[in-house]
Amino acid sequence: MSSIPTDLRYTKDHEYVRAGADGIVTVGITDFAQGELGDVVFLNLPKAGDAVTAHQPFGTIEAVKAVSELFSPASGSVVEVNGALEGDPAAVNRDPYGEGWMVRLRPASTGELNDLLDAAAYQTLIGE
Amino acid sequence: MKVALPHPERFTSRHIGPRPQDIQDMVETLGYASLDALIDAVVPEEIRLRRPLALPKGKSEREVLRSLRALAGQNEVFRSYLGMGYHGTFTPQVIQRNILENPGWYTAYTPYQPEISQGRLEALLNYQTMVSDLTGLEIANASLLDESTAASEAMWMTEVIVAKRPAPAYLVDQACHPQTIAVVRTRARARGIAIRIGPADRFEFTPDVIGALVQYPATDGLIADYRELCRRAHEAGALVTAATDLLALTLLTPPGEWGADIVVGSSQRFGVPMGYGGPHAAFFATREHHKRYMPGRIIGVSRDVTGRPALRMALQTREQHIRRDKATSNICTSQVLLAVMASMYAVYHGPDGLRRIAERVHGFTLLLSTALRRLGYHLVHDHFFDTLCIEVERWALPGIVDAARARRINLRALSPAHLCVALDEAVTLNDVADLIAVFALDEALPFMVDQLAPDVEPAIPETLRRTSAYLTHPVFHLHHSETEMLRYIRRLEGRDLSLTEAMIPLGSCTMKLNATTEMMPVSWREFNRLHPFAPRDQTAGYLRLFQQLRFQLAEITGFAAVSLQPNAGSQGELTGLLVIRAYHESRGEGHRKQCLIPLSAHGTNPASAVMAGFDVVTVKSDARGNIDVKDLRAKAAAHAAELAGIMVTYPSTHGVFEPSIKEICRIVHDAGGQVYLDGANLNAQVGLCRPGDYGADVCHLNLHKTFCIPHGGGGPGMGPIAVAAHLAPFLPDHPVVHVGGPQACGTVAAAPWGSAAILPISWAYIALMGWDGLTEATKVAILNANYIAQRLKGHYELLYSGDTGLVAHECIIDTRPFKQSAGVEVEDIAKRIIDYGFHPPTVSFPVPGTLMIEPTESESKEELDRFCDALIGIRDEIREIEAGVAARGDNLLSHAPHTLEQVIADDWSRPYPRERAAFPSLSTRLHKVWPTVGRIDSAYGDRNLMCTCPPVESYAS
Numbered sequence A: 001m002s003s004i005p006t007d008l009r010y011t012k013d014h015e016y017v018r019a020g021a022d023g024i025v026t027v028g029i030t031d032f033a034q035g036e037l038g039d040v041v042f043l044n045l046p047k048a049g050d051a052v053t054a055h056q057p058f059g060t061i062e063a064v065k066a067v068s069e070l071f072s073p074a075s076g077s078v079v080e081v082n083g084a085l086e087g088d089p090a091a092v093n094r095d096p097y098g099e100g101w102m103v104r105l106r107p108a109s110t111g112e113l114n115d116l117l118d119a120a121a122y123q124t125l126i127g128e
Numbered sequence B: 001m002k003v004a005l006p007h008p009e010r011f012t013s014r015h016i017g018p019r020p021q022d023i024q025d026m027v028e029t030l031g032y033a034s035l036d037a038l039i040d041a042v043v044p045e046e047i048r049l050r051r052p053l054a055l056p057k058g059k060s061e062r063e064v065l066r067s068l069r070a071l072a073g074q075n076e077v078f079r080s081y082l083g084m085g086y087h088g089t090f091t092p093q094v095i096q097r098n099i100l101e102n103p104g105w106y107t108a109y110t111p112y113q114p115e116i117s118q119g120r121l122e123a124l125l126n127y128q129t130m131v132s133d134l135t136g137l138e139i140a141n142a143s144l145l146d147e148s149t150a151a152s153e154a155m156w157m158t159e160v161i162v163a164k165r166p167a168p169a170y171l172v173d174q175a176c177h178p179q180t181i182a183v184v185r186t187r188a189r190a191r192g193i194a195i196r197i198g199p200a201d202r203f204e205f206t207p208d209v210i211g212a213l214v215q216y217p218a219t220d221g222l223i224a225d226y227r228e229l230c231r232r233a234h235e236a237g238a239l240v241t242a243a244t245d246l247l248a249l250t251l252l253t254p255p256g257e258w259g260a261d262i263v264v265g266s267s268q269r270f271g272v273p274m275g276y277g278g279p280h281a282a283f284f285a286t287r288e289h290h291k292r293y294m295p296g297r298i299i300g301v302s303r304d305v306t307g308r309p310a311l312r313m314a315l316q317t318r319e320q321h322i323r324r325d326k327a328t329s330n331i332c333t334s335q336v337l338l339a340v341m342a343s344m345y346a347v348y349h350g351p352d353g354l355r356r357i358a359e360r361v362h363g364f365t366l367l368l369s370t371a372l373r374r375l376g377y378h379l380v381h382d383h384f385f386d387t388l389c390i391e392v393e394r395w396a397l398p399g400i401v402d403a404a405r406a407r408r409i410n411l412r413a414l415s416p417a418h419l420c421v422a423l424d425e426a427v428t429l430n431d432v433a434d435l436i437a438v439f440a441l442d443e444a445l446p447f448m449v450d451q452l453a454p455d456v457e458p459a460i461p462e463t464l465r466r467t468s469a470y471l472t473h474p475v476f477h478l479h480h481s482e483t484e485m486l487r488y489i490r491r492l493e494g495r496d497l498s499l500t501e502a503m504i505p506l507g508s509c510t511m512k513l514n515a516t517t518e519m520m521p522v523s524w525r526e527f528n529r530l531h532p533f534a535p536r537d538q539t540a541g542y543l544r545l546f547q548q549l550r551f552q553l554a555e556i557t558g559f560a561a562v563s564l565q566p567n568a569g570s571q572g573e574l575t576g577l578l579v580i581r582a583y584h585e586s587r588g589e590g591h592r593k594q595c596l597i598p599l600s601a602h603g604t605n606p607a608s609a610v611m612a613g614f615d616v617v618t619v620k621s622d623a624r625g626n627i628d629v630k631d632l633r634a635k636a637a638a639h640a641a642e643l644a645g646i647m648v649t650y651p652s653t654h655g656v657f658e659p660s661i662k663e664i665c666r667i668v669h670d671a672g673g674q675v676y677l678d679g680a681n682l683n684a685q686v687g688l689c690r691p692g693d694y695g696a697d698v699c700h701l702n703l704h705k706t707f708c709i710p711h712g713g714g715g716p717g718m719g720p721i722a723v724a725a726h727l728a729p730f731l732p733d734h735p736v737v738h739v740g741g742p743q744a745c746g747t748v749a750a751a752p753w754g755s756a757a758i759l760p761i762s763w764a765y766i767a768l769m770g771w772d773g774l775t776e777a778t779k780v781a782i783l784n785a786n787y788i789a790q791r792l793k794g795h796y797e798l799l800y801s802g803d804t805g806l807v808a809h810e811c812i813i814d815t816r817p818f819k820q821s822a823g824v825e826v827e828d829i830a831k832r833i834i835d836y837g838f839h840p841p842t843v844s845f846p847v848p849g850t851l852m853i854e855p856t857e858s859e860s861k862e863e864l865d866r867f868c869d870a871l872i873g874i875r876d877e878i879r880e881i882e883a884g885v886a887a888r889g890d891n892l893l894s895h896a897p898h899t900l901e902q903v904i905a906d907d908w909s910r911p912y913p914r915e916r917a918a919f920p921s922l923s924t925r926l927h928k929v930w931p932t933v934g935r936i937d938s939a940y941g942d943r944n945l946m947c948t949c950p951p952v953e954s955y956a957s
Helices: A031-037 A119-126 B020-029 B035-042 B061-073 B093-100 B118-135 B147-161 B178-191 B227-235 B288-293 B320-326 B336-374 B397-406 B429-439 B482-493 B516-523 B540-557 B569-586 B604-611 B629-638 B661-670 B679-684 B725-730 B756-791 B817-822 B826-835 B861-882 B900-904 B914-918 B922-926 B938-943
Strands: A015-019 A025-029 A040-044 A057-063 A067-071 A076-081 A103-107 B169-173 B194-198 B209-216 B239-245 B262-266 B282-286 B298-304 B309-314 B387-391 B412-415 B418-422 B561-563 B594-598 B615-619 B643-649 B674-678 B698-700 B721-723 B811-814 B850-853
Touching: A025 A031, A040 B938, B020 B035, B020 B756, B020 B861, B035 B756, B061 B516, B061 B540, B061 B756, B093 B336, B093 B482, B093 B516, B118 B282, B118 B298, B118 B309, B118 B336, B118 B482, B147 B169, B147 B178, B147 B209, B147 B239, B147 B262, B147 B282, B147 B288, B169 B178, B178 B194, B178 B209, B178 B569, B178 B604, B209 B227, B227 B239, B282 B288, B298 B938, B309 B938, B320 B604, B336 B387, B336 B429, B336 B482, B397 B418, B397 B429, B516 B756, B540 B561, B540 B721, B540 B756, B561 B725, B569 B604, B569 B643, B569 B674, B569 B679, B569 B698, B569 B721, B569 B725, B594 B604, B594 B629, B604 B615, B604 B643, B615 B629, B629 B643, B629 B661, B643 B661, B661 B674, B674 B679, B679 B698, B679 B756, B721 B725, B756 B811, B756 B861, B817 B861, B826 B850, B826 B861, B900 B914
Parallel strands: B169 B194, B169 B209, B209 B239, B239 B262, B594 B615, B594 B643, B643 B674, B674 B698
Antiparallel strands: A015 A025, A025 A103, A040 A057, A057 A067, A076 A103, B262 B282, B298 B309, B387 B418, B412 B418, B561 B721, B698 B721, B811 B850
16 A cells, blocks of 8 residues: 555646645655656756746656656746755655655646645545 | 489478477367468458469578579679778687677577676677777767667767757768768758758857767878867857777777767777678767767666676666657667677777787878878878878779779779778788789889888877777786687676577567578678678679569568668668658658557657657557557548558557458558558568558568577667558668669668678578478467467466457467466566576566567477476466465565575575475476576666676675
8 A cells, every 4th residue: 555645735647745834845756656666766857946837747757667757736936856866766765755855846826736636536546 | 212302301390390290289279170270260361362472482401502602602802991981800710600600699689688698798798898998988888780870879869968959950070971971861851950061170060050970080081189179069069979980999089088979980890790781780978977868778787686796788768668759769779799799809809909900900001101102192181090091183093993903902982083092900911012003003113012111100190199098897808818718708608598598489579590501601701791882793692682682572571672771670660751751752741740659569669750750649559459440540530631651560569460450551541641560570471461462551571580680689680671662762772882762761771781791691591481481480480379378378368369369479478467466576477487497578568567478480399388387387386375375575486586506505594495496397407597697686777877897896795
């Protein structure tokens, strides 16, 4: 069984979104997604200051025999990127909701975030 | 007794595995009365060819060798000093006999299963180290097809790396080899990149320029300093690619040290014969930070479960089979056998030996230059390595060329007033004397040739002389005696599983017999010593062989014309699509750029389509793996105005003859598109049905699958294309040797007939088998696959079959249920098969979590049974886990494969006996193939990329 924390919101593409007090959201991939991918070996992430668009790729994640695009949950700009993943991509497998976070975004509006799935809906989506 | 007049020996019975009685028994096991009845049930009647192929009957091995000798005799081996990337070389005999002519090396497959491929992986790591050292760049791949395609791959990579520019342009030095300019131009046009050809010293890095290509030394021999050019390029955000020569780099400052970002070239002159164009291994190196954009296979160091260093293919996520239409290249193979030979040449000679060879070549070139100057000739360049460019009076030039011919020497006429001479390792003082006599127009010499011994300065500018060390790793220093070399080659060979050990049932790969007779001509000097641009009157034997082979392949596929130029399946795909594109353009329909590709297609298809400048439109598959005809009809209608065509594999990648193939072709034609047929599975069709008959317009043929060219451990391949009459005018041409159609789609390979030296293999196979044997082989290939499917019933679920419950020439078994029932993944089963002494089938293609098995016609019933027994034995081991007798996650499968070291270790704490681990079947007791490393941790290697020989200490532990 994958871990699906109830305090997070989810996209249909298996990203999670953690809302911060300052309106900034933290994005990573779910425990289920990292399990499906297998050992993560590389991430291609945007730079701080880059603009992102809702439902469009903001980066890629590579395992040994799979590569996936990472989809942005909202339009806005990148505030911070998890630079530690460059040297330690395995953090995504080890601790997807903690050390394995990928980017912090400042959404242009809150509208898109309201369309995200809650934990129960995400659980139904992955059928576990 | 009755005297048999014709010789009773039939090659067909040597090529086909099962004996006649076996065939009958197997057919009956499947519930059919005869082989023909089985075939009737497998191949849809509406596409059947109901007449024999119009080819002669099969001949004996002796007869075919005699015919080949006669053809070889029509080739004349002149001394070719034509250069242009092809040079005479000595293949060390120890390498020729023990690698090039050794099935232990040439029958292996691409190293998909690293635990039984450590030998050639090490040889390839040596190759990458050699290329990286000599070019002065951090990372090299395991080889590409030829220098010209490598240069165009570099252009594509440049386009990806340099941020998108609206109308990109690429600069090409006019002093590049002409075939490279032609291939780069062809590929650039497909991608919408403008090519600007001119002298490198006048390159202008305007904002639209993404990069530049130079040749170092240039095609006319010039050695120029490109440091300033690199500086200007980098200032403008553009990348510089240098096409170069490994032998020259032992004396010249490597491009990596003067600023090049990508370095390409051919390693042919490192002991690989010219072969009238190939096969050879091209090399490709770049800087560390560009590694994720590099095309081709990369070998990297990782570790196995015990922490021991172990090699495997690295960074596979770059490749087309994973990235599909987002891949930066459609390349899916290397030239492994040739890269291994070139790397062994460096191992054999070492850095000092290579430098001595280079200095001798340069010395002879100096000697010749001195003599020519004394004769009053003007040399265009003062700085050169092995190639001189000589100014000649226009009226005198033809006479000099003729005088050379009279002495069996080929010279290159660069222009009506310039000749080029490129010297090589094989040149002797006598050869130089002959050249001097030619240029003296047989007048008495005013000097003695041997007194010209050059006590002169090298013609390499001070600022471009190499100072850095290379090939410092011990592997390049330890094997210089023949005894050591022989043992090193043998040691590596012993780590790999080839067809000399067991069947390699890789689905979609067709690992059939590579008969010894078929391989013989590859070593003959009349076939392998010819320069690809030698005049046609010296290559009559080859030209006749090509003509016959083209006719045979056209008859087999039902098409009108054939191009032998593409030298891999992926190149065949690209060429076929470029032909289709040129056809549409010729009709004023150049806007047709949508290409339909089924979801089930091999990843190379979408990658090739993108390279050809097409947009990919995916067509769904139905539950049985067939193309969803309804979806196809809808997509074809929706895109009718821009439809270029469809790429379809037949029988499908799922190993089934889709009954709807004719209808699929009709739908696409009705929408104005062309049908590209991927010939990967042609082995199920030869003599039974023909793509040209059921509606395809073009198909490629993997001669290394269906027509017996050995896989070489991961190359060479050959991917000729066959086309219907309306596409023949667009077949590719060549800038040096006239081939192809009047409205050619461009040039797709460095040599006019691709890898010519291996075409006699396919020619011999067709001659040996004849129409009767070829058709019989197809039938038995289908029988063998169905026999395996039948024997595995009750043990494994068959994923797909046709309406009659039968498969074509391969079958897919579903191993996904075992994840739930026993915690066993498809990978575990594949690795356990290694313990049983086999190469695993294709893993997770075309469907994740499955195994695709293709036995081919060459495997005997005994071998098929041995393989099925192994799979059934593994199924029993899974049942033990399911029953709780064996532990989940700690069992015979989860720890497979088992090395000798593991099973004899004093410390054994596994819950199963060592004996079962290592000797799971009787046949493994009679002959055991040991994996030399345990299961490999690929993630470790991809996270800690290392692609050159690791320091020796790392092996100590």
